[in-house]
Amino acid sequence: MDIVVKSFNRAFYLDRCLRSIYQYVRGDFQIRILDDGTPPEYLARIKERYPEVLIIRSPHYEAKVKALAAHVAGTRPFDQKIIPIGFWMDGIADATERFLLLEDDIWLTKELDMVAIDEVMVTHQLELVKLFWYSNPRLNSGRPVPLGAGVEEIIPKIPLATRTIFLNDFKVRSVLYRLGFFKFYNDFELWLPLYTFQTMASAFFRRDYWLALWTRDQTKLNEANPLRAAVKYHRTRGSRVGKTVEEYTRDSHTSSATNTYPDINLDPLVLSYILNEAWLRGDLDSYNNFPADFAPAHFKPLLDAAADERATYIEWLRWAERRKAQYQALGCVVE
Structure with missing residues (x-):
């Protein structure tokens, strides 16, 4: 199974991430680093310490490295703020059918049996198994059902306010928008239950599920888009999602x-x-x-x-x- 790590310009955290993987992950794996601009001298040290990892550079890599150097030198503000969603999609399209997704500032904190979780995902047809949720029950909205191997399925329950306003099930959002209730309309708290279906990292995904939630024409990160796509996927295809009983990662x-x-x-x-x-x-x-x-x-x-x-x-x-x-x-x- 592949472990995909999204990375940008924090080699000291990437080192921590990789070190924790080799310390705690059990099972055969290939680490694929999708890097979007970490300067080459840092990546060379990473490769020296972890020669088995595969480092894939984004199409914007060279431009971002130059822009970072100019920004630090004070000669030009950093102007390469494109989020490489298309690059992530290409990298994950080449990954194994199920994969673990991390970011450079995420690290494992306890032993993780990838084989056991993979078997549970296959047996119960899970699209997603989350490893981390900030100990916040609002990010796992629904009823847990134990599946074994320390994994539980979440039978989702989307609160009425989220369905009414964020998902616009009853066309209420459109009215609020016209009336100018932007703060209410944009209230991030309404998003939280939808992270039951999707998370940015610290999770096992089925590859085709992850790819279905993103579109490559995005150049700015808007987490509302994959959340809505995940709900649509669940409603049309009956997706099943889960999480581990315990949290296995932390972030920065x-x-x-x-x-x-x-x-x-x-x-x-x-x-x-x-x-x-x-x-x-x-x-x-x-x-x-x-x-x-x-x-x-x-x-x-x-x-x-x-x-x-x-x-x-x-x-x-x-x-x-x-x-x-x-x-x-x-x-x-x-x-």
Whole structure:
């Protein structure tokens, strides 16, 4: 079975991700890294440490590497913000019929038997088995049915508010839109139950199911589109979805590829550059504080030494707390 890892410019996290895979995954697997712009010197170190991995570069790879270098040097703002959905689709089309999807800032925290989960997916015709949901029951809306091997099917139950407003089952959304209730119409909390059918990563997928949820003409990431596609798929084809009883992965709230806040002076691309360089020098331990996320004390001397006003330790702390608070407000458990 393939393990597909989507990656962009955070080699220090990619190292942690890969190291955890080799530590915890049981079964035969091939790791396929779909990389969209991690500078080549970092990928060379990754390949040196993990020679078995297959690294596939996106069509935008060279342009993004050049744009990152110019941004960090301060000569030109990063202008390559195309989300490579078509590239992901091509990479996953070449993957095994069922595959595990991760991202560079996701890591395993306990032993995972891929063979056992694969057998459950085949036997019970599951399209999806999630490994992680922030300990938030709202992301698994429905009744759990044990299937064995630590997997349970979720018999979905979509709340009336989600069906009425987000999915527009009764054409209410159209009326609200015309009346100008944009905040109500866009309320992200209405999306949460639909993550029962779809998740961005930390899950086993049936390949054709994942491909059915995406369209390659998208250049910006809008998670509402695959969520609606997943509900349509369920209604028309009777898809079956599940999750593990326990969570098997964690993800990062200490960095982001591009996420910013207007009142916080932190440039995430500069932050990633500083931390990537520290990792390349051997000053950043990718397993620091594992299996939890990196300890802030590990980053402080690195950011202080860099002395770049675009990524100071104090502003990074503010940024990280703001990011965590957004998830916590939705009922997610984060470190």
